[in-house]
Amino acid sequence: xxxxxxxxxxxxxxxxxxxxxxxxxxxxxxxxxxxxxxxxxxxxxxxxxxxxxxxxxxxxxxxxxxxxxxxxxxxxxxxxxxxxxxxxxxxxxxxxxxxxxxxxxxxxxxxxxxxxxxxxxxxxxxxxxxxxxxxxxxxxxxxxxxxxxxxxxxxxxxxxxxxxxxxxxxxxxxxxxxxxxxxxxxxxxxxxxxxxxxxxxxxxxxxxxxxxxxxxxxxxxxxxxxxxxxxxxxxxxxxxxxxxxxxxxxxxxxxxxxxxxxxxxxxxxxxxxxxxxxxxxxxxxxxxxxxxxxxxxxxxxxxxxxxxxxxxxxxxxxxxxxxxxxxxxxxxxxxxxxxxxxxxxxxxxxxxxxxxxxxxxxxxxxxxxxx
Amino acid sequence: xxxxxxxxxxxxxxxxxxxxxxxxxxxxxxxxxxxxxxxxxxxxxxxxxxxxxxxxxxxxxxxxxxxxxxxxxxxxxxxxxxxxxxxxxxxxxxxxxxxxxxxxxxxxxxxxxxxxxxxxxxxxxxxxxxxxxxxxxxxxxxxxxxxxxxxxxxxxxxxxxxxxxxxxxxxxxxxxxxxxxxxxxxxxxxxxxxxxxxxxxxxxxxxxxxxxxxxxxxxxxxxxxxxxxxxxxxxxxxxxxxxxxxxxxxxxxxxxxxxxxxxxxxxxxxxxxxxxxxxxxxxxxxxxxxxxxxxxxxxxxxxxxxxxxxxxxxxxxxxxxxxxxxxxxxxxxxxxxxxxxxxxxxxxxxxxxxxxxxxxxxxxxxxxxxx
Numbered sequence: 001x002x003x004x005x006x007x008x009x010x011x012x013x014x015x016x017x018x019x020x021x022x023x024x025x026x027x028x029x030x031x032x033x034x035x036x037x038x039x040x041x042x043x044x045x046x047x048x049x050x051x052x053x054x055x056x057x058x059x060x061x062x063x064x065x066x067x068x069x070x071x072x073x074x075x076x077x078x079x080x081x082x083x084x085x086x087x088x089x090x091x092x093x094x095x096x097x098x099x100x101x102x103x104x105x106x107x108x109x110x111x112x113x114x115x116x117x118x119x120x121x122x123x124x125x126x127x128x129x130x131x132x133x134x135x136x137x138x139x140x141x142x143x144x145x146x147x148x149x150x151x152x153x154x155x156x157x158x159x160x161x162x163x164x165x166x167x168x169x170x171x172x173x174x175x176x177x178x179x180x181x182x183x184x185x186x187x188x189x190x191x192x193x194x195x196x197x198x199x200x201x202x203x204x205x206x207x208x209x210x211x212x213x214x215x216x217x218x219x220x221x222x223x224x225x226x227x228x229x230x231x232x233x234x235x236x237x238x239x240x241x242x243x244x245x246x247x248x249x250x251x252x253x254x255x256x257x258x259x260x261x262x263x264x265x266x267x268x269x270x271x272x273x274x275x276x277x278x279x280x281x282x283x284x285x286x287x288x289x290x291x292x293x294x295x296x297x298x299x300x301x302x303x304x305x306x307x308x309x310x311x312x313x314x315x316x317x318x319x320x321x322x323x324x325x326x327x328x329x330x331x332x333x334x335x336x337x338x339x340x341x342x343x344x345x346x347x348x349x350x351x352x353x354x355x356x357x358x359x360x361x362x363x364x365x366x367x368x369x370x371x
Numbered sequence: 372x373x374x375x376x377x378x379x380x381x382x383x384x385x386x387x388x389x390x391x392x393x394x395x396x397x398x399x400x401x402x403x404x405x406x407x408x409x410x411x412x413x414x415x416x417x418x419x420x421x422x423x424x425x426x427x428x429x430x431x432x433x434x435x436x437x438x439x440x441x442x443x444x445x446x447x448x449x450x451x452x453x454x455x456x457x458x459x460x461x462x463x464x465x466x467x468x469x470x471x472x473x474x475x476x477x478x479x480x481x482x483x484x485x486x487x488x489x490x491x492x493x494x495x496x497x498x499x500x501x502x503x504x505x506x507x508x509x510x511x512x513x514x515x516x517x518x519x520x521x522x523x524x525x526x527x528x529x530x531x532x533x534x535x536x537x538x539x540x541x542x543x544x545x546x547x548x549x550x551x552x553x554x555x556x557x558x559x560x561x562x563x564x565x566x567x568x569x570x571x572x573x574x575x576x577x578x579x580x581x582x583x584x585x586x587x588x589x590x591x592x593x594x595x596x597x598x599x600x601x602x603x604x605x606x607x608x609x610x611x612x613x614x615x616x617x618x619x620x621x622x623x624x625x626x627x628x629x630x631x632x633x634x635x636x637x638x639x640x641x642x643x644x645x646x647x648x649x650x651x652x653x654x655x656x657x658x659x660x661x662x663x664x665x666x667x668x669x670x671x672x673x674x675x676x677x678x679x680x681x682x683x684x685x686x687x688x689x690x691x692x693x694x695x696x697x698x699x700x701x702x703x704x705x706x707x708x709x710x711x712x713x714x715x716x717x718x719x720x721x722x723x724x725x726x727x728x729x730x731x732x733x734x735x736x737x738x739x740x741x742x
Contacts, residue, residue, distance in 0.1 A: 029693035164597070195699070198571060200595035203691045211693040221699050222692045224571035224682060225596035226535070229637025230704035234674075266600025269644040270637055273710075276647070303605075311595060317688025320574045321593045322400035322582040328566075328592050333601035339644075 062104025151181025167243025256337030256354025425542030433475025522552025538614025627725025
């Protein structure tokens with residue numbers, strides 16, 4: 001694996017102990033606890049309990065978990081395949097809506113099936129499963145490094161950057177996505193500061209992104225969400241960096257629309273208003289091409305509304321909303337393409353007009369999605 | 372006192388018991404507890420412990436507290452004056468930086484001194500002190516009603532309004548300031564909804580403003596601060612309503628600059644960007660003319676930085692910022708006049724250009740501040 005430029009390894013395979021080792025995300029930032037296990041039930045508990053979270057990381061957990069099932073199995077090729085199929089399904093169901101988890105499971109199931117069909121010896125089948133799981137992780141990590149290399153030229157000495165939520169190593173492995181250009185630039189000696197927004201109601205900015213970047217020695221300040229506008233002006237912010245959950249990428253006018261954690265659109269609006277006053281705040285989005293959805297339109301994409309309780313009670317804490325008062329809790333928001341200065345992917349940087357630049361990216365070799 | 376259109380009376384004098392009755396703000400929204408006392412130490416404890424808070428309300432507490440000192444005193448005019456001066460100073464010192472508190476104390480001290488100099492009987496001196504304190508409250512309440520009458524014409528059926536922090540009855544008595552036009556419009560049968568922003572790190576929006584408006588039957592939804600941009604677009608917000616801690620009001624280009632709770636400027640930026648896209652979100656500020664500062668410039672006004680602990684720990688709750696990570700905690704922000712659609716005062720509505728409209732307001736009879 002390439003040098004990560006980060007001190008956090010959220011999940012890995014321990015060759016010596018033949019176990020999966022993961023960083024317990026539920027304890028961040030309070031405790032940095034690595035848990036090691038070869039027990040499938042323990043792994044499932046970790047996934048259900050959000051010790052392991054973030055779409056790309058769940059893909060890796062699915063892959064390593066299925067390789068672990070193979071490794072724990074007997075010395076019969078048939079039994080290995082049977083275990084991998086049956087127990088792999090249990091693992092994939094740990095979070096039924098997490099597409100990446102079952103994707104990771106299926107990838108190793110396919111690898112084992114091929115090895116069995118090829119008449120490989122049990123010991124080799126197990127080794128192949130483990131090496132395929134490592135490959136899943138390497139691909140993830142590699143994409144983040146490429147995003148870092150592409151995006152780092154947008155970061156300059158003295159910059160003040162603003163982030164939202166966590167699209168870092170904890171969610172995406174490697175350098176993260178929105179954090180990758182920062183880490184790559186930092187490794188090149190570029191010096192800048194980051195303002196990390198709370199990101200209520202789950203505070204992933206404060207808890208996770210600040211923790212990660214601080215570990216890497218990048219200067220961070222946590223700010224509450226409502227401080228962003230004021231501090232973007234007062235601290236002379238140069239850019240907002242966000243990840244993305246989905247980017248529309250067809251050839252229509254909606255191409256370049258970014259769906260991301262709630263708050264992203266607000267930052268884009270503030271950056272826009274500041275930019276028109278000549279303050280020069282860019283709005284950058286970093287994500288792998290696998291995030292690009294070339295088929296959907298704004299009409300198709302529904303914004304998930306989460307449980308009122310998250311807003312009614314402060315994270316693990318007191319009730320802050322009066323009894324009888326309703327709340328709204330959209331988990332994501334939609335930023336229109338005209339507010340997005342650039343979209344950084346592992347294959348290059350797309351700029352406006354996105355209905356030309358995104359299809360051009362997707363046409364490149366190595367694109368994870370095709371138009 | 373005029374009909375308040377609100378169900379909350381944050382402080383009052385109980386004629387029958389000769390005691391001050393206040394709503395314990397520290398327990399809002401969890402419990403609605405009215406505390407009644409004629410004990411000065413208890414009142415000071417209430418002020419120190421934020422049971423009584425908000426600049427205008429502290430002015431009333433200073434006045435009522437000093438009247439209570441007079442009322443508790445002996446039947447000698449000289450002793451009354453001595454007590455009012457000596458114990459009044461103790462009361463004024465309960466929160467040394469709260470100008471309004473000592474202003475309220477001084478106003479009753481002056482009234483008692485005049486009454487003693489005029490040779491009034493002790494029983495009359497006490498009555499005069501109490502009626503002067505009631506007058507302080509009436510003036511406050513009356514200003515909020517006038518702000519309501521002035522501002523209500525900016526609110527229309529079907530509007531969706533966004534607020535920040537608490538500039539309501541709990542802080543300002545009567546109809547509040549930013550809430551006054553809402554209440555006056557609601558009393559006229561205008562029907563609208565309010566999105567109340569959390570207002571981290573002390574959550575006055577969620578805890579106080581939502582509680583107040585909900586009691587008055589005005590439909591409110593609490594939203595986290597980072598939802599504002601998304602929901603302003605999705606819910607078709609028509610205006611942001613904010614209070615003000617200070618408004619610059621000289622004849623220069625900075626006239627109309629608004630200092631208010633952190634988050635106000637961000638809402639103004641978002642409203643600006645949305646407005647330019649034709650969404651029509653206005654940025655309204657409501658405050659009495661006493662808030663206008665005709666002498667200072669932007670250069671003169673320092674933004675208060677509060678303790679890191681408020682940001683590091685969620686309100687009364689868990690630590691959310693990793694150890695070793697710095698935070699920023701500006702309590703207020705500055706909104707430039709070009710982003711402010713209108714400033715509503717008890718004497719009328721000022722619009723751009725503010726260096727003409729604000730001096731015109733201050734020239735009116737009844738202005739609490741003169742240029």
